[in-house]
Amino acid sequence: MAHFPKAHGVGEWLDHRLNITALKKVMMTEYWIPKDINFLWAMGMILAFTFKILLISGIFLLMYYKPDVNAAFDSVNYTIMQEVGYGWLFRHIHAVGASVIFLVIYIHMFTGIYYGSYKKGREMIWLSGMLLLILFSAEAFSGYMLPWGQMSYWAAYVITNIFGGIPLIGDELVVWIRGNFYVADATLTRFFMLHVLLVPLAIMGGIAFHFYTLRIPHVNNQTGEDIDFGKEAEKYKENPKRSKIIPFWPVFMAKDVFVLSVFLLFFFYLVFYNYGFAMDPVNFDPANGLKTPAHIYPEWYFLWSYEVLRGFFFDIGPLKAADIGLLAFGFAQAILLFMPWLDRSPTVAPANQRPYFRYWFWIMIVVLIVLTIYGKLPPTGTNAWIGFASSIAFIVMFAILPVITEKEARTVAGGKK
Amino acid sequence: MADKSRRAFMGKVLGATAGVGAVASLYAMKRTWDPLPSVISAGFTTVDLSPLEAGKLSVIKWRGKPVFLLKHTSDITTDEARDIVIGEDRYTVVIGLCTHLGCIPEWRENDKIFHCACHGGQYDPHARQTFGPPPRPLDIPPFSISGKTITLGDEGPEYKKMLTMA
Ligand code: HEM
Ligand code: FES
Numbered sequence: 001m002a003h004f005p006k007a008h009g010v011g012e013w014l015d016h017r018l019n020i021t022a023l024k025k026v027m028m029t030e031y032w033i034p035k036d037i038n039f040l041w042a043m044g045m046i047l048a049f050t051f052k053i054l055l056i057s058g059i060f061l062l063m064y065y066k067p068d069v070n071a072a073f074d075s076v077n078y079t080i081m082q083e084v085g086y087g088w089l090f091r092h093i094h095a096v097g098a099s100v101i102f103l104v105i106y107i108h109m110f111t112g113i114y115y116g117s118y119k120k121g122r123e124m125i126w127l128s129g130m131l132l133l134i135l136f137s138a139e140a141f142s143g144y145m146l147p148w149g150q151m152s153y154w155a156a157y158v159i160t161n162i163f164g165g166i167p168l169i170g171d172e173l174v175v176w177i178r179g180n181f182y183v184a185d186a187t188l189t190r191f192f193m194l195h196v197l198l199v200p201l202a203i204m205g206g207i208a209f210h211f212y213t214l215r216i217p218h219v220n221n222q223t224g225e226d227i228d229f230g231k232e233a234e235k236y237k238e239n240p241k242r243s244k245i246i247p248f249w250p251v252f253m254a255k256d257v258f259v260l261s262v263f264l265l266f267f268f269y270l271v272f273y274n275y276g277f278a279m280d281p282v283n284f285d286p287a288n289g290l291k292t293p294a295h296i297y298p299e300w301y302f303l304w305s306y307e308v309l310r311g312f313f314f315d316i317g318p319l320k321a322a323d324i325g326l327l328a329f330g331f332a333q334a335i336l337l338f339m340p341w342l343d344r345s346p347t348v349a350p351a352n353q354r355p356y357f358r359y360w361f362w363i364m365i366v367v368l369i370v371l372t373i374y375g376k377l378p379p380t381g382t383n384a385w386i387g388f389a390s391s392i393a394f395i396v397m398f399a400i401l402p403v404i405t406e407k408e409a410r411t412v413a414g415g416k417k
Numbered sequence: 418m419a420d421k422s423r424r425a426f427m428g429k430v431l432g433a434t435a436g437v438g439a440v441a442s443l444y445a446m447k448r449t450w451d452p453l454p455s456v457i458s459a460g461f462t463t464v465d466l467s468p469l470e471a472g473k474l475s476v477i478k479w480r481g482k483p484v485f486l487l488k489h490t491s492d493i494t495t496d497e498a499r500d501i502v503i504g505e506d507r508y509t510v511v512i513g514l515c516t517h518l519g520c521i522p523e524w525r526e527n528d529k530i531f532h533c534a535c536h537g538g539q540y541d542p543h544a545r546q547t548f549g550p551p552p553r554p555l556d557i558p559p560f561s562i563s564g565k566t567i568t569l570g571d572e573g574p575e576y577k578k579m580l581t582m583a
Contacts, residue, residue, distance in 0.1 A: 176447075180456050182481030190450065289481045292520045294535060321552075380536065 011222065028249035033234075033413040035246055041219060042259035048207060049260055050101045050267075055200065057094040061087075065146065069185045072148035073286045089271070094273045098140055102301035104263075105133060113339065114361060116348040117220040123340040124213040130337050132206045135199060135301070142195035144299065145188060149283030154296045156183045156191070157289075162309070162376035165326040182289060182343075187209035201387050224348035295378055303375030304368050308332045310379050312392025327392055335398050342398060345405040347412060355411060356404035360369035367393045461570040466508055474524035476513060479569045483513035483521055484558060485531075487542065493529065496543040496581040499557065501575065503565055508566065511544040511555035522555075531555070 015021055028179075033041075064084055066075040080087035109129065112118055118126035125376035132283060145156045160177050164170040179186030218229055227244055236243035247251050270278075277300075282293050298306050312324040335342075351361040370390045377383045452460075462479045469488040470477060476483050487509040489500070500507040513521050530547070532539040538549035545554040550558035561573025 176450055179450055180452055180481070181460050184456075184481060186453070186456065290478070290483055290521065292514075292518070292535070294520075296518075363524060 024249075029247050030233065031215075032233055032245040033219060033248050033249040033252040034225075034227055035244055036221040036223060036225070037219065038222060039259045040107070040111040042256045042263075043104055043111060045256045046090060046104050046260055046263050047101060047108060049264075050104065051203065051207070053267075054094060054097045055099065057090045057097065058196065058200075060090040062093055067146070067189050069188055069287070071149060072146060072188060076147040077149075078282065080320075092271050092275045092278075094115055094266065096275050098143060099278040099299065100267060100270065101136065102140070102299075105136065106301070109133070109336075110244060110365065113364075114351045115220050116343070116350075116354075117221070118340045119343060120226075120346065120348050121217040122220065125210065125217065126340050127337065128213045130204065132203065132210055133336075135203045135206050139195060139199045139203065140299065140301070142191040142199060145191045146195060148287045149280075150287055150291075150293050151280050151283040151284040151296070152264055153183055153287035153289065153299040154293055155298055156187060158296055159298075160187070162326065162329070165323060200365060220348065222350065224350065226348070231245065297376050300372065300376070303373075304371040305332045307371040307375035307387050308391045308394060310375075311387045313384050313388065315380065328395065331395060331398075342401045343405045344402050345409040345412070347408065355408050357408060358377070360401060360404060363393075364397055367397060418435050432563055432564065444479075461568055463566050463568045465566045466503060466506070467565040469508070472526055472529075474526075479512075479558060484569060485509065485511050485513040485524070485544070485555070487524065489542065493542045496545075498579065499543045499545070499554070501560070501562070501567065503562060503567075509542060509544055510557065510560060510569075512558050516546070516555060517550040 004016050007016055011020075044400055061080060064075055064079050064087065067074055076091070080091055084090075103412045112126065112129070124269060141155070141159060160183065162176045163177060175181055177187075178184065179190060220229070221227065225244075229245065232243045232245045236245060236247070240246070280299075285293075299304065309325045309329040312328060313321050315321050316324060343357075345354070345357070351358050367390055370386070371394065374383055374387045374390065379387060420552040440511055441498040441546075460480050462477065462484075464477060464486065466486065466488070471488045472490040473488075475485065475486045478484070489507040489509065493507070495507060499509065501510050515522050515535065515538055517533065517538050520533050521552060522531040522533040522538065522540065524530075525532050529542050531542075531544060533539070533549070533551070536550050538551040538556060539547050540551065541547050545556070546552070556570050556578070557579060560567045560569050561571040561575050562575055
């Protein structure tokens with residue numbers, strides 16, 4: 001058995017047993033962050049914090065929510081909104097949080113793309129981030145079903161139907177996922193389980209893994225400089241001013257917390273004064289499986305991929321429009337995973353310092369915004385053609401990425417400056 | 418030496434147990450998501466077609482979807498590939514969801530068309546599309562005939578024959 005000397009004080013007593021001092025060093029006071037970063041590097045912490053807000057508000061909603069097709073709608077729209085003290089507040093926080101977290105995820109992702117933070121040892125950070133994106137999408141989709149309004153029902157209907165496009169097993173798979181031939185009570189109860197237990201658990205694991213993947217490569221910085229963290233850590237201990245890095249705690253956190261506070265002001269402004277965007281009016285009609293809403297559309301953060309799904313509205317040769325759309329949709333979901341390998345240039349630098357990538361980056365943003373806008377509009381007339389063109393553009397952009405970055409690697413001799 | 422082979426043996430036993438356990442658990446988990454027996458039996462709906470009035474649409478619910486039942490009047494042409502024939506009478510039996518984007522079309526008795534209000538799609542009395550965006554006729558649900566009743570959800574010989582003619 002290990003030997004335990006007599007401790008003087010609670011801290012020491014705990015330290016003997018849990019080695020808190022060493023843990024604090026490894027996790028906080030000697031986990032190093034570059035000085036040369038800006039507010040965009042606070043997005044990760046904002047995400048972690050917003051997830052916490054969602055978790056807490058969700059726990060309070062859970063106490064009155066009833067997962068049953070006959071009770072769900074009223075338990076949300078009547079009990080929680082009208083009767084429970086501050087129930088409306090928790091619902092608005094949860095709805096606004098779910099929407100805003102995607103905004104921040106997209107900013108966080110495109111910060112990574114802009115600064116090339118997904119290559120040269122940072123591939124696993126990117127992949128674990130994409131895992132979180134997938135998990136958050138599953139969480140948002142399953143949560144949206146719970147109020148059992150018209151949009152809940154028909155979004156569930158359309159999305160589960162997508163699996164019907166898989167060859168051979170498609171039809172049976174849809175019935176299996178729904179637990180019924182249509183979206184019904186069995187569908188609601190299983191997605192309820194996913195939303196309140198399995199997916200949040202996976203997200204917590206995913207966040208821990210994402211943090212761990214940052215450990216060895218460390219975060220990138222504004223110029224993409226390859227910092228020797230060991231050497232800079234020595235310098236910091238001699239004279240903090242001369243080092244290129246600072247410890248995560250307490251020095252870096254002070255800055256993160258400042259950005260977080262600004263974010264929270266914005267967040268609670270939305271919660272109290274501008275929550276409408278996160279509460280679709282159509283969803284205040286109870287679910288009705290025999291009456292389709294005139295337009296079915298997902299929440300804003302899924303619109304770009306929804307538009308890629310609908311973008312192909314005519315058959316090409318033997319391929320049916322619906323199948324092409326499905327293939328394009330699958331492509332759109334999967335392609336971002338491969339970002340570290342599609343970008344063939346070894347240069348880690350901000351996009352504006354890279355010859356072709358600077359255009360690629362901004363065109364990509366425009367394409368995604370166009371897809372998002374048109375994803376909400378009815379797919380008729382010119383809208384359908386713009387949707388088609390931008391879906392094609394989306395695919396072409398990823399097809400040319402390896403070509404232009406290969407060219408960059410050759411022109412900028414030696415790659416990294 | 419003996420120690421090593423003993424450990425190798427235990428490794429194999431562990432591997433086999435874990436493998437069997439994993440397959441068995443996955444199967445059991447998959448089964449929990451299968452539709453319940455009550456759901457499956459509710460997936461078969463039997464209707465007596467004889468009381469229908471020619472030219473008037475009746476709508477019933479089958480697997481959560483509306484199903485149109487229409488007994489033909491004599492001025493409606495025959496369509497061997499889509500009509501359900503029982504004795505002298507001919508019927509259109511289709512899932513009442515527009516094949517464009519899933520709205521529920523209405524039957525216009527005087528014009529003898531199905532009209533979809535969402536994007537103006539139209540279908541003839543056999544539910545074949547005649548105008549607008551719908552890409553194909555309304556779907557025919559699986560059915561079987563016995564006497565004057567049909568059972569939706571059950572693939573009878575008449576249904577299978579229809580599939581080959583479509
Ligand atoms: C919602 C869940 C997420 C949380 C809680 C989270 C959290 C964090 C945190 C705390 C950091 C370090 C600070 C920073 O650079 O912002 C970070 C970095 C990073 N994350 Fe995430 N993240 C999430 C989702 C994602 C997604 C969806 C991606 C994209 C696929 C992603 C990709 C990255 C990358 C590439 C870095 C490194 C940035 C750099 O080195 O400069 N993360 N994340
Ligand atoms: S849904 Fe019927 S025409 Fe579009």
